[in-house]
């Protein structure tokens with residue numbers, strides 16, 4: 001009897017784990033995060049007992065972070081990583097104070113959100129103009145693709161992009177699309193396969209955290225942009241037809 005009970009409990013916890021990591025649950029949790037950011041009320045978040053909040057690469061108390069400030073969000077887009085049980089959300093706020101926020105959310109085995117990890121950029125950060133960024137992002141298509149994009153390819157492209165500053169060969173290893181578009185802060189470059197760094201720094205971009213969505217064909221990497229001086233950073237890339245289509249960067253000047 002006891003054994004049966006244990007088995008049932010084990011089965012129950014497995015099904016809960018799986019349920020939490022489905023695409024729908026991850027995107028639903030991302031929606032809850034977005035509504036939390038609009039109200040500033042943390043109680044709606046299902047946090048794990050072992051929860052960590054990181055903002056601009058520093059672990060801080062959630063109650064001291066941006067989430068407790070109610071913000072008027074004018075743009076949001078989320079992706080889901082069912083393998084890592086994580087999601088990525090990009091938010092834009094225009095008034096009264098503008099923000100561009102890149103957030104990765106990680107879930108524990110059935111116990112809730114184990115980490116919220118945000119890069120929060122505002123005025124004076126790299127090429128910051130939230131109005132302009134929003135106008136570019138709204139014009140892009142980040143819909144689900146007809147066939148999933150290979151996870152390893154997405155990871156490789158994300159890493160190669162961040163390696164360009166330290167590895168002279170990285171830029172040429174990336175399959176650039178001919179009509180690829182890069183939005184760095186609010187700086188638009190099109191096509192994006194030209195004018196790229198070919199090494200030069202000795203410090204690799206570190207602290208890399210990934211959210212890979214094969215259906216959208218995207219990889220988001222949060223990192224410390226150490227190659228140019230320890231800046232909290234998000235790089236997100238979309239691959240279409242095996243080639244890079246969009247690149248977004250959010251970089252905080254620490």
Ligand SMILES: *[C@@H]1O[C@H](CO)[C@@H](O)[C@H](O)[C@H]1NC(C)=O
Nearest residue numbers: 049050051052106108114115
């Ligand atoms: C709590 O979270 C931290 C950071 O994610 C992790 O290193 C640690 O192993 C976790 N502890 C437990 C008891 O799960």
Ligand SMILES: *[C@@H]1O[C@H](CO)[C@@H](O)[C@H](O)[C@H]1NC(C)=O
Nearest residue numbers: 034035038073074075076077
């Ligand atoms: C998030 O974006 C979707 C459209 O992609 C929109 O329908 C929804 O209202 C937005 N949510 C918030 C809180 O702005």
Ligand SMILES: *[C@@H]1O[C@H](CO)[C@@H](O)[C@H](O)[C@H]1NC(C)=O
Nearest residue numbers: 123128129130131132133186
């Ligand atoms: C942001 O860009 C828009 C469009 O180019 C421009 O009108 C506006 O003045 C810029 N805002 C700031 C704060 O530079």
